[in-house]
Amino acid sequence: MRIAYIATAALLAANLALVNPGAAGTGNGNGNGNGNVGAANGNANGNANGGGGNGNGNGNGNHGAFSGNVNGNVNSGIANGNGNGNGNWGLANGNANGNANTGVANGNANGNGPPDSNGNVGFGNGGTGNIGAFNGRGNSSGTSGNGNVGALNGNGNGGTFNGNGNIGSFNGNFNGRGNSSPTSGNFNGNGNWGALNGNGNGNNNQ
Secondary structure: OOOHHHHHHHHHHHHHHHHHHOOOOOOOOOOOOOOOEEEOOOOOOOOOOOOOOOOOOOOOOOOOOOOOOOOOOOOOEOOOOOOOOOEEEEEEOOOOOOOOOOOOOOOOOOOOOOOOOOOEEEEEEOOOOOEEOOOOOOOOOOOOOOOOEEOOOOOOOOOOOOOOOOEEOOOOOOOOOOOOOOOOOOOOOOEEEEEEEOOOOOOOOO
C-alpha cells in the first residue's frame, strides 16, 4: 500500500510539472532530493512552482524508505513550500507537505525529522537551525548563516550577524566581506522571503 501511494503521488507530481509550468518566477525548485539513504526517498519534490522562492530544500537527508517525497510542488506567490520532508528516519515519513500554496510564506518546514548535532535538518547545511539544503555554509562567524529555510541561503558571509532567518532560495549570501574594521559589514541579508534577496551588502568598507 505504501509503495502504491508513493508511486501514485510521485507520478502525479511529475505530470503536474509537465502540464502546469506555473507563473513565471525565479528561485524555485532548488536543493531538493539530496543526501538520502535507503529506498524511494526524496522523489518528486520542488516541481511546477511559479512566483519567487518556492519549492526549495525539500526531501533531503532522509534514511530508510518512502520518506521525503512529493513536497513543495505547485506553489505560487512568495516563499512557499520550502524546507519540507527532511531528515526523517524510518518508513513513510515527511511526504506530501507544502504543496499548492499561494500568498507569502506558507507551507514551510513541515514533515521534518529531528535536527542533527549542529541543529540543522536536511543535507549540506552549515551554521545552526537551518532546514533544507546548502544553507549556512562558509561564513566567518557563528553569528551568520543561521535559521534559514529552503536552499542556498546564508552562505559566504563575512562580518557578524549576516544571512540569518531567510526563507526561499539564494538569499542572504556574500555580505560583509573584505572590510578593514570589525564595526563594518555587519547585520546584512537577514529576514528575507523569496529569492535573490539580501545578497552582496556591506562589502569592502574601510
